[in-house]
Amino acid sequence: MRDISTQQIREKIENIVDLASQKTLKEQNSIKHIGIDPDKDIVVLIIVLTKLGGKEEKTIKRQLAKIIKLDLGFTGVKIQFEEKRIIESIVKKDVKFILIESGKGGVGKSTVACNIAYALTRLGKKVGIIDADIYGSSVPQILEMKHAYPMADENGKIIPLNAFGMEVISTEFFAEEGKPVIWRGAMLGSMIQNFFYDVIWDKNLDFIVVDCPPGTGDIALDLRTIVPTAKSILITTPHKSASHVACKAGYASKQLNHEIVGVIENMSYYINPVNNEKEFIFGCGGGEKVATDLQAELIAQIPINQPKHHESLFESDEEAGKIYDDIATLLTYNN
Numbered sequence: 001m002r003d004i005s006t007q008q009i010r011e012k013i014e015n016i017v018d019l020a021s022q023k024t025l026k027e028q029n030s031i032k033h034i035g036i037d038p039d040k041d042i043v044v045l046i047i048v049l050t051k052l053g054g055k056e057e058k059t060i061k062r063q064l065a066k067i068i069k070l071d072l073g074f075t076g077v078k079i080q081f082e083e084k085r086i087i088e089s090i091v092k093k094d095v096k097f098i099l100i101e102s103g104k105g106g107v108g109k110s111t112v113a114c115n116i117a118y119a120l121t122r123l124g125k126k127v128g129i130i131d132a133d134i135y136g137s138s139v140p141q142i143l144e145m146k147h148a149y150p151m152a153d154e155n156g157k158i159i160p161l162n163a164f165g166m167e168v169i170s171t172e173f174f175a176e177e178g179k180p181v182i183w184r185g186a187m188l189g190s191m192i193q194n195f196f197y198d199v200i201w202d203k204n205l206d207f208i209v210v211d212c213p214p215g216t217g218d219i220a221l222d223l224r225t226i227v228p229t230a231k232s233i234l235i236t237t238p239h240k241s242a243s244h245v246a247c248k249a250g251y252a253s254k255q256l257n258h259e260i261v262g263v264i265e266n267m268s269y270y271i272n273p274v275n276n277e278k279e280f281i282f283g284c285g286g287g288e289k290v291a292t293d294l295q296a297e298l299i300a301q302i303p304i305n306q307p308k309h310h311e312s313l314f315e316s317d318e319e320a321g322k323i324y325d326d327i328a329t330l331l332t333y334n335n
């Protein structure tokens with residue numbers, strides 16, 4: 001078998017310029033998929049372009065074939081071109097996408113995502129939430145939403161549900177209660193893309209917060225293609241061993257050119273009600289380590305605690321609520 005990785009192929013082809021936009025494939029995040037079929041010795045590519053079918057596409061096809069076959073020596077290359085759908089027509093041009101990511105599950109990603117979104121609404125911002133965690137969708141529970149099916153308009157576009165003043169769309173809405181996720185026809189293609197293009201978002205949204213699946217999978221890549229301007233926040237726990245996995249997710253984001261707004265250490269400490277002292281039950285230093293490794297900032301440390309007013313959401317009169325207010329303020333200033 002040839003000893004060339006998909007990453008090496010990416011590096012070889014990412015500087016090809018798309019004549020339609022005068023940008024490189026890397027700059028416009030055109031490379032959606034690179035696969036190698038070792039038996040047939042062919043490379044499979046999915047490339048997203050601004051314009052399909054023209055001489056620009058032919059030129060790129062020729063350049064790709066030259067690199068894959070002549071330079072890298074593969075027998076063949078299969079290229080599928082897809083047309084880039086323009087996100088700006090669906091949401092406000094300067095809507096900010098915030099991806100909440102983590103290396104592993106159970107670190108409080110969904111809780112933090114919902115609380116950041118909720119804190120943004122307290123600042124008067126209009127917020128949408130995309131629960132993109134197809135494996136462990138929990139946003140509807142956190143937002144105390146009863147299982148409900150979103151309505152569709154006459155064109156089959158989905159109308160998001162509302163919770164605490166936020167627009168919400170979740171994989172869970174398309175699953176039957178208590179049963180594994182069963183996708184409707186419309187959702188089968190690229191589920192995440194549908195969340196962006198087939199949902200009628202409020203045209204005045206300021207932020208869309210995305211609860212991403214843990215790890216470094218295809219969905220992050222998909223999101224990157226759809227929203228190149230998205231920014232990431234990485235969630236980790238204080239334990240140093242957890243930080244290693246968190247870094248992996250961070251590196252993937254960096255590779256996709258996603259700006260990392262910062263690292264949040266969740267379940268950082270517990271305030272002992274008896275003596276008001278901080279107890280570092282789950283260890284310490286994890287957040288700091290992830291931030292240093294990724295050259296990002298540790299923007300918050302959230303204590304272990306339970307909300308007073310809601311099931312999982314905090315208000316501004318609570319310690320964690322104040323921390324979320326600070327994060328929200330930071331996000332409104334971060335351009």
Ligand SMILES: Nc1ncnc2c1ncn2[C@@H]1O[C@H](COP(=O)(O)OP(=O)(O)OP(=O)(O)O)[C@@H](O)[C@H]1O
Nearest residue numbers: 105106107108109110111136138267302303304305
């Ligand atoms: N700071 C905290 N203090 C106490 N409990 C917390 C805190 N953060 C999260 N939790 C609890 O930890 C559990 C996991 O949180 P959550 O579902 O948000 O994590 P997740 O990373 O999204 O998990 P999954 O990988 O399953 O999606 C939940 O029961 C949540 O209420």
Ligand SMILES: [Mg+2]
Nearest residue numbers: 109110136138
């Ligand atoms: Mg979750």
